[in-house]
Amino acid sequence: MIQVDAQKKLGSFDLAITFESDGGIVALFGPSGSGKSVTIALIAGLTRPDSGRIALDGRPLVDTAAGVFVPAHARRIGLVFQDAQLFPHLSVRHNLMFGRWFTPRAERRIAFDPVVETLGIGHLLDRRPGRLSGGEKQRVAIGRALVSSPRLLLMDEPLAALDAERKQEILPLIERLRDEFRIPIVYVSHAVEEVARLAARVVVLAGGRVVASGPVEDVFGESIAQAGESRFRRASFVTARVDHYDAAWGLTALSHPSGTIWLAGPAGPPGRDCRVVVRATDVTLATARPTGLSVRTVLDGTVGRIETSDGPLATVTVDLAGHGHVLASATRKALDELGLAPGLPVVALIKTVALDEQSVAVAPP
């Protein structure tokens, strides 16, 4: 359980944040310059707040009122940097063992071998970091933090420097850390998909303030619109249950009260809940169930909110039958011609090709 309530001024930047999290992965989400990295530095103990209190499992790490400051090396909080920051003069093995030397014997909860195995870095142990690829470096960096058996793991945009393929390699590993090693994680990112896939809760930062926080499903959609991001970054989340995998076509069917959601590729085992990220630009609206279309996913709902601006575009919130909602981007002209207004029935069409395993987060068992 991490509780953060801290203020810090850095030049003209003014940070004042309050949030807490109880286990699992909490995501710090926001554009660059919103204060994510400073928050991480405050929790790690690399920076002192001007005022405030940060506590882990009830024990204060810093409390300016009480004059408490636990230095970074005594906090036992792991940190994974965006660019790995492996020790260049040490072999991979010694990088991994570094934190272990400083971990009291009784607190060595996480063993070396399972970490090496989970991360698939056994063949790299005798190499120098300089000879590793970006993805390998990042896996070693995650391993290095884990082997020190941290009470909390901070990950500062760990995938931002990697290409899409490497990301796909490492994302499932982070899910396994969450589920197998049971480490609470604070995960910093500005990528919606990563946050949706990994985190249970999200804290949205903008300009050094918390602008929204809560379960990912509740927070997203609106807050992304608030943050003034482009329409391509707007997305919503639908929680559905894995029904079956159609191996012949390579498609997974997810059941939702409003209809069947099809996605390309396999997801989790049947019966497991998962969260699907749906970008607003991938949703088409219709007033009746269409025929003769290639779209497989057709969801029933009613028009909720319609947000318009001076521009040609609008964002429609469709309340799905049963539970949840999706955001749809459309032109104001189209909405006008269809006569869509809040309260009217509507169907939301989602192209299956827009949804694949990248956009799905399977809940832990």
Add this chain to the structure above:
Amino acid sequence: MMDLSPEELTAVHLSLRIAVVATLASLPLGVLVAYGLARWRFPGKVLIDGLVHLPLVLPPVVTGYVLLLLFGRRGPIGAFLAETFGIVFSFRWTGAALACAVMGFPLMVRAIRLSIEAIDRRLEDAAGTLGANRGWTFALVTLPLALPGLMVGSILCFAKALGEFGATITFVSNIPGETQTISAAIYTLTQSPTGDAGALRLTLVSIVIALVALVLSEVVQRLANRKLAQFE
């Protein structure tokens, strides 16, 4: 012709001993000062920085005279050291080593400081979050990564110490067998009508030592670069 006289041989020995002692003795302080200047923020940092670099810009004779005032038998520091620890600098080879160390110190600090500043601070942060306190972080991360700088700094200091003349002769004079280094010996020989051959011999020795030092530093530099190439 190349047979060195006993006096000349003594001067060579003495020069080497003074340069080695000056370098090794100033290395720990050099690392500390370089680290402080590179990593810490404290009041008076500019002053310390200036003080360290002063011997580089002052006339060597002035530096020698200041040393004489401070570390001479009647000087405040010299008197204290002589009475408390029995350490005497004035007119001893130890004084020559002190003068050489002071003259070489800015070069040494500069090289080490540059190499420490080139180390990504976040590597030290990473060590901290892994449980290493400042001392361990310094020993396990900062120092090994700054090693090439330490070597370069030491070689520069050694070279400066070998060539030192002005500050040494002002501080500890030119006593054969005690403070007469190669440079001082050559100077003395050139003042005498019969000293030409001796001066020439010592000059050749100087050139040989300088060449060996240069080759050595080149080898060290290459080794360090190869080591660094492994890192990248």
